[in-house]
Amino acid sequence: MGLLLLLAVLDGLAYAGQLFMVAVGLTLVFGVLKILNVAHGSLFAIGAYVAATLIGWFGAEELSLLALAIAALAVGALLGPSIERGLLARIYDKEHVLQLLVTFALFMILEDLQKLLWGVQPRFEDAPVRLLGQVEVGGIFYTAYQLLLLPGVALVALLLLVWFLRRTLLGRSIVAVTHDREAAVAIGIDARFVYLSTFTIGAGLAALGGALAAPTTSLVPGIGVQMIVLSFAVVATAGLGQIEGAAVTALLIGLARSLAVYFAPELEVVVPYLLMVAVLLIRPAGLFGRRELRRV
């Protein structure tokens, strides 16, 4: 019982790290662009597939961690700007429902792109997990990759992001645009560049989440949709646009899910959403969200 509980907690931590990476990108992009990118989960999936492909190409186990980093950077740097400039920039002044439909259409396109590029057979590349070996915690042998690297990278990403937004010029510009776009533009902030860089960072985080997830699970079509739905649950529970809040809820939902896996497996898929619905019933704007004023 105690051992199972420990296992569940360790699994939950690893999963929460992964989940946070994707959810924080989603919430960051929403905060600035006011668009919820339904295709965000596809960026996660593409990051994972590219990472698996690169691990295969590099061959040597020692290079596999490098492959993960390159995959995340490449997907973020290539897809991020092209999606933002090529597609989203055209719809900033359109109705909400059309914005949603556009990112949903992009989602449909990217989901099939994965099938065309990587096929529908499951892929599994666990070189990075083997490379880092195992560590013993309280009598359990657990992979160092999931125990240390995943939550570690997530924590570093959170700290870096908070530092970036509070202490750097670009970060502060992003925060300024989030609060009041017109005033920010009036004092000379280039909103276009802020949008572009925010979306690219968000896409890179999703791809990083995917790349880090790749060695721990087999890649099949549909991992992107699971991730977008789950990370939306995280973001909604935290309150849209809340970055530290997303970290807390990712932890909450990650732990709840893995506890369910061990103690009530048939409820695994339902638990995160039960949590979300319960929170939203009590706090409609999420745990850390503020209610927005309504326009007349």
Place this chain on the structure above:
Amino acid sequence: MANRLLVAAAAALLLLLATAQPWLRFVLTIALSTGLAVLGIMMLLRAGQVSFGHALYVAAGAYTVAFLRPHSGEALLLVLAGAIVATGIGLLVGLFVTRYRDIFFGMLNLAFSMVAWSLLEKLYALTRGTDGIRVARPEVAGLALEGPAYEWALLLLALALALTSGGLVARYLRTPAGEALGAVKTRETRLEFAGISARRVLLQAYLASAALAGVGGAIAALATLHVTPLLAYWTHSGELVFVAILGGTGHVLGPFLGAVVFELVRVYAAASFPDAWQMILGLVLLGIILAATRGLVGLVDDLLARFGRRA
């Protein structure tokens, strides 16, 4: 009046097609069932809300038919049961999701439908998982029909339901509650100042949309005689939204026009590009939205207007 003629002409054309090409009877029945579900999506789109999870209610209608078939052999009763169960689930989910708009409305619906999909896949003892459940062919209005006769009966049933629902929805959209739907999209606060509860208006439309999707799902189950969890998967919800935009939201004929074109194209295209079907839908959807057209209904409107000027 012109609209009624148009609807009658469309129904006649449909029956003509089904007579000329027997294999089309099945395709057109499926198209009408899709159209019924999309009709509900269209009502929500009128309020500026898009649901990425309405396949949930199609699946609810279809699985109700599959679960009840051993207990009842009458197709009409099964369709009614499908509508009731879908509406019931719609009330439960709707009371929650109608508190939200835009992103939350769309994504919460997606989340609920994906939960339903997972449950349909996982609860093997109840649902037979991905294998799905076979549905024995029921009687229609007390008649035990075989082969072509059953197909005809189902097509006529679907057509009758489509005409009735289309008429009812068209009438509803002209009532104060129906007109209020448009106000939810433009300025909800002003609607509330006028003493109308936006949430109630949206909930009404949501219940209607769930019921319509349930009927559509029940018809689809009776036509294919097999139900699988894929009915609730997000791609199916996406197709419903796609058809709604393709058909256009300006007229109740739109969903059915969109559905017939969609299903006819799918017969050929989906078989040729099974792994790129969603991609093609996504590209066309982007094209329609970015070009700001009003869907097929808008196209027909423009043609009629040009024709009218010339005459």
